[in-house]
Amino acid sequence: MRIQIAPKRNATVMSFLQAKGFAYVGKDVAANPEYMDELLNWTHGVRGTPMIVIDGEVFRGFDRGKIARALKLL
Secondary structure (H helix, E strand, O other), X not given: OOEEEEOOOOHHHHHHHHXXXXXXXXXXXXXXXXXXXXXXXXXXXXXXXXXXXXXXXXEEOOOHHHHHHHOOOX
């Protein structure tokens, strides 16, 4: 399972994923403009954080229930 989060350091998302035993890649959009372009591509130009991508499915904001379902925890 491939999980990416932006911004790179989102304590709530990171804590949740770590507690459930999931590895993820953090995208530091502030330091790398290419990641910002990638983020905007994921969201079709809609801005907002956190952005979480799980196997290609994009989640804007941290909705614990939706994320848990995508991770097959529910």
